[in-house]
Amino acid sequence: MYQSRLVQHIRELPAKQRERFRQFVHSPYYNQHDKTQELLSFILKKLDKRPSSLSKERVFKALFPGEPYEEQPLYNVMSYLNKLYYKFMAVQFTEKQRYQESLFTLEEAFDNHQFDIMTNRGKQLRKRLDKDPVHDSEYFMASYRLNHAVGYYSGHYFDRAETNTFQQMLDDLDKYYIVEKLRNCCHLTANSLILNTSYEFQMLNEVLAHIQANWGSYHAERSIVLYYTGLMSMLEEQEPNHYQRMKSMLDREMKHLSEKEGRDLYSFAYNYCIRMINAGESAYQLELFNLYKQGLRQDLLLDKGMISEWDYKNIATLGARLKAFEWTEAFLHEYRGKLPPHRQENAYNYNLGNLYYNKQMYEEALSALLLVQFTDVKYHLSTTFLLLRTYYALQDTEALLSLIETFRIYVIRNRKMTVEQKRGYTNFLRFAKKLVLLKHNAAYSKRDLGKELESLKDKVEATENVINKYWLLEECQVAAQERAAKP
Known part of the structure; x- marks a missing residue:
């Protein structure tokens, strides 16, 4: 019974609403059925204890002491209480309307x-x-x-x-x-x-x-x-x-x-x-x-005191991109506790890692990003791309190539991504690997490297479906400028 929808609904109510529901059920105008009142009192008493305390047998024994266990009478009382909960919701909603x-x-x-x-x-x-x-x-x-x-x-x-x-x-x-x-x-x-x-x-x-x-x-x-x-x-x-x-x-x-x-x-x-x-x-x-x-x-931006993890991400990303670093870090800390609890740590660590990356604090960025758990596709893709850029900035070629290959396999095997999404990411990873091998290969002459980077830039621009194309083009340009500046 602990897993029943009735108990789940009551568990989801804030403490103040639980008390209001209790008063509603005990109101003789809405309910004169003693067993539903007894059932709610028992649920509220045991709600925060072990699940076994709300087993069907224990609840039945509390409602029908001395009688042999039968499921149907218990289901009937639960059904009455469920109907009262729905009526309570209707009354609550009506009271909120102007x-x-x-x-x-x-x-x-x-x-x-x-x-x-x-x-x-x-x-x-x-x-x-x-x-x-x-x-x-x-x-x-x-x-x-x-x-x-x-x-x-x-x-x-x-x-x-x-x-x-x-x-x-x-x-x-x-x-x-x-x-x-x-x-x-x-x-x-x-x-x-x-x-x-x-x-x-x-x-x-x-x-x-x-x-x-x-x-x-x-x-x-x-x-x-x-x-x-x-x-x-x-x-x-x-x-x-x-x-x-x-x-x-x-x-x-x-x-x-x-x-x-x-x-x-x-x-x-x-x-x-x-x-x-x-x-x-x-x-x-x-x-x-x-x-x-x-x-x-x-x-x-708050809905019932909570901020959406995507608004949180958009704000932090913009702040970092615009180099409003102090404001953005204060925002991340201030609104961390207002994120949905099951998303809080991932959202905070990912956005903190992104902030550190933009501040060129790459070691700190890695520390934050490695705390992100890949609970869904969006976090997996976003975090991996940010890790890739961080390893690239640190010139950690071995870690970077390993990550590119691991990411490529993940994309190919992922069943939640469309064919077009997979193509966009595999194109990106192919070009990123080529860029890494070019930039970190000392065997190229200045002239030959310049030609190879220009050729890669042209291929990226000519390919329609490339995720994060802007980063590839920007890094090709930066790599060419760095090599040209060397004696």
Whole structure:
């Protein structure tokens, strides 16, 4: 039973939430079944002890003392408690929504013909909506549902010719749809750019044309502007005005956006900079670095207090590349404890190794990188490439050639890499081995080495699928310059 989904769900709850769930299960409104209360009490008591303390036999004995062991009664109680857990989740989620409880009260009053409650609660909700600076999809849906209830109540019992409330209802519904349509198209378009997937965005062109034709009606709605701009920055990548508008919103409009929208805005801005960097626009490296630092200051890179290991890596890589060494090292230490626990040591050691490499502290880089465990393909590939560059900088030819051969075999045998990925890495390793043998072979004359390096550089440039091509080209150039400078 220790491994059951029920126990696992309870184990995953923070201490405060466990206590709230206990109170929920012991509430006579939600539960009057004594055995489920006893089961939860027993689980909470034994949860942090040995797994054997939550064996089915021990749990059954605690719930049904003196009775012979039967699985079915125990499964029944577990099933009841599971259902209560799902209901608890629904209540928890409802309480987190800004308007959901008020709307449920309003709509239940309408169904019960308690129109005095509906009128009073409707006015209070309208005041809250009018004061809310954040006009996101949740806001528009709440306003729509309020106007729906008030409009049909008024139309049925009072003035059937009244149109203002219904018109506002329709406008709010349109704005809700537009925000959600644009938001989902943004995220799925971003997925398409990264994962080479595709989606049919029905009516998107009509929505975009409608927004453009009625910009005066929508330009003050920050949520619509946010997702429209984010989407256009992906659809019209070469038009910098979209990025500039996002950057302006980051400076001036954050207080008018929800936390989720703030994260999205930063994400779209980051991704635009990354695409520009990948397209060869190196000036966007500093732009992206400053955006990351701004996002850190506003705590918008943390999700429930945790930072993604990939954001952590991107920030550290940029900081090292831009030679902001002191800031980057402080960042690595400060946010180490905010990484997901199962990723913490790998992410920290890899990025520390990368920082040391960029500081030309190669021995320290090796010490950090050798602590990285190859838990997945990404860490294996990234760490091995960094080790390869470090051995190359140390001119440790024996270790370097051994690593190249070991890495080549790993790539060939790996079943999680595509054929194109394997080809990109094997091409890189072939050229890297040639570069090592050229640079560290003293038998070549200056002239002959220069020709060989130039020939290698031409072959690298002519080959389309080469991972880390930039490093090979850069090192060919450096090696040629070093040999030319020698007497």
